[in-house]
Amino acid sequence: MLEADNAQTAHAIALDRKPDLILLDWMMPGTSGIELARRLKREEATAEMPIILLTAKGEEDNKVQGLEAGADDYITKPFSPRELVARLKAVLRRATPPGIEEAVEVEGLRLDPSSHRVTSHGGALEIGPTEYRLLQFFMTHQERAYTRSQLLDQVWGGNVYVEERTVDVHIRRLRKSLGDGHQHLIQTVRGTGYRFSIRE
Amino acid sequence: MLEADNAQTAHAIALDRKPDLILLDWMMPGTSGIELARRLKREEATAEMPIILLTAKGEEDNKVQGLEAGADDYITKPFSPRELVARLKAVLRRATPPGIEEAVEVEGLRLDPSSHRVTSHGGALEIGPTEYRLLQFFMTHQERAYTRSQLLDQVWGGNVYVEERTVDVHIRRLRKSLGDGHQHLIQTVRGTGYRFSIRE
DNA sequence: GCGCGACTGTCATATCGCTGTCATATTTTC
DNA sequence: GAAAATATGACAGCGATATGACAGTCGCGC
Numbered sequence: 001m002l003e004a005d006n007a008q009t010a011h012a013i014a015l016d017r018k019p020d021l022i023l024l025d026w027m028m029p030g031t032s033g034i035e036l037a038r039r040l041k042r043e044e045a046t047a048e049m050p051i052i053l054l055t056a057k058g059e060e061d062n063k064v065q066g067l068e069a070g071a072d073d074y075i076t077k078p079f080s081p082r083e084l085v086a087r088l089k090a091v092l093r094r095a096t097p098p099g100i101e102e103a104v105e106v107e108g109l110r111l112d113p114s115s116h117r118v119t120s121h122g123g124a125l126e127i128g129p130t131e132y133r134l135l136q137f138f139m140t141h142q143e144r145a146y147t148r149s150q151l152l153d154q155v156w157g158g159n160v161y162v163e164e165r166t167v168d169v170h171i172r173r174l175r176k177s178l179g180d181g182h183q184h185l186i187q188t189v190r191g192t193g194y195r196f197s198i199r200e
Numbered sequence: 201m202l203e204a205d206n207a208q209t210a211h212a213i214a215l216d217r218k219p220d221l222i223l224l225d226w227m228m229p230g231t232s233g234i235e236l237a238r239r240l241k242r243e244e245a246t247a248e249m250p251i252i253l254l255t256a257k258g259e260e261d262n263k264v265q266g267l268e269a270g271a272d273d274y275i276t277k278p279f280s281p282r283e284l285v286a287r288l289k290a291v292l293r294r295a296t297p298p299g300i301e302e303a304v305e306v307e308g309l310r311l312d313p314s315s316h317r318v319t320s321h322g323g324a325l326e327i328g329p330t331e332y333r334l335l336q337f338f339m340t341h342q343e344r345a346y347t348r349s350q351l352l353d354q355v356w357g358g359n360v361y362v363e364e365r366t367v368d369v370h371i372r373r374l375r376k377s378l379g380d381g382h383q384h385l386i387q388t389v390r391g392t393g394y395r396f397s398i399r400e
Numbered sequence: 401g402c403g404c405g406a407c408t409g410t411c412a413t414a415t416c417g418c419t420g421t422c423a424t425a426t427t428t429t430c
Numbered sequence: 431g432a433a434a435a436t437a438t439g440a441c442a443g444c445g446a447t448a449t450g451a452c453a454g455t456c457g458c459g460c
Contacts, residue, residue, distance in 0.1 A: 128407060145316035166409055168447065173407095175448095188447070189316050190417070191329040197315065200324035328418060365436090366420055372437065373418095390428070390435070 010036055021088065024071070025054045037071050052088070104139040106198060109182045111139050120181055130155070131174040138186065138196035147193040167194075207236045214246050221288065224271070225254045237271050252288065304339040306398060309382045311339055320381055330355070331374040338386070338396035347393040367394075 010024075024037060037051050053074040103112035108121040111132075118125045118135065127135070133155050146154070148164040156162060171194055175183040187195045202219060204210035214222060224237060237253065240246040253271040275284060301313035308321040311332075318325045318335065327335070333355050346354070348364040356362060371394055375383040387395045 143315045145314070163410065172448065190446070192316050195315060363421065368436065388436070
């Protein structure tokens with residue numbers, strides 16, 4: 001649960017933390033909610049995030065504008081907690097298409113997002129949160145070299161200030177977790193960064 | 201590193217020298233920093249330049265105004281050098297989208313920039329960074345002889361002082377990496393330099 | 401509210417590969 | 431055959447990456 005009381009902050013947080021869903025009030029200080037929605041939908045990093053818009057009763061115009069700006073649903077104030085929850089669920093359900101839930105498997109190494117688990121030939125692997133995300137990114141973007149910068153953006157999130165060398169450390173932790181059986185998949189590309197590859 | 205102590209000069213320099221990033225103090229003589237930011241963002245030539253705003257502690261209003269004026273990030277004084285550097289990096293990272301490049305293939309020899317890899321009929325080849333760049337240059341500039349000087353400029357970069365003979369050594373290393381299957385592609389042009397060619 | 405363990409980011413240090421240069425061998429040219 | 435150009439092998443310095451350790455945070459269970 002994250003909160004922001006103005007559009008700037010909200011924007012920054014959205015980029016930074018990649019929330020599953022955004023609940024947006026039409027009335028916000030600074031940039032209007034609608035403008036924020038538009039912005040979020042425009043940027044690739046945040047375009048996929050579902051947005052629910054809160055509008056005051058009867059403001060039909062707002063609803064239309066909101067939906068046009070890219071909101072996925074709207075709720076009219078006042079609303080019951082029950083209604084809110086129902087809509088949240090509905091939007092989340094729609095927003096979590098099989099794509100993200102699909103497990104990936106390579107040479108006996110399997111990452112299953114639905115159970116949030118990594119297994120090697122059936123046996124569970126010890127793996128930290130960051131390493132999990134790193135591995136997930138790699139397994140869904142194989143055979144491609146990424147710089148430390150790009151990995152920071154993709155795995156850590158956009159507005160995060162971390163030393164590039166930190167990536168090295170997590171790569172090492174990931175390799176350690178993968179063990180001898182699979183660590184050859186995580187390859188160093190000297191002078192560039194790292195790569196996940198089946199070959200070689 | 202360029203400096204200006206007022207908005208006019210800064211504006212001029214920005215236009216003139218096209219810096220990668222602008223660090224802007226909120227407090228400036230003449231036009232305020234915020235006004236300058238707005239101006240820079242309005243003009244096409246300077247709109248893409250990332251701007252980081254320096255604001256005094258606690259002036260929340262300034263931050264909001266700054267971001268609305270188009271600043272990409274802000275730092276509150278006082279700040280640590282570490283933080284400054286981190287933010288600079290992060291902003292630059294976001295501002296420099298990676299170029300998209302096509303793979304090149306010749307007679308089963310394939311160089312793929314996205315995976316940063318060289319393969320011979322599917323099998324990965326061992327190749328160092330410099331040899332990789334050298335090969336990339338050659339494959340994108342085939343059938344043409346280059347002097348050692350030109351290669352140094354193109355592959356090593358303009359302002360490097362390196363012996364011309366060094367090129368010979370890297371040519372050799374490249375040939376070695378390519379192995380018997382492909383080294384005939386790298387040809388010596390006696391008295392001139394080298395050439396990448398399919399023909400004899 | 402507190403203590404504990406897990407996780408993160410950073411640093412210092414160890415390693416390893418890459419680089420440029422040289423001395424020497426080989427090839428080409430005339 | 432001599433001179434010039436290029437190829438080759440060796441090497442030491444340097445820079446990038448790997449590793450191990452550490453302190454700060456955070457969430458959780460008590």
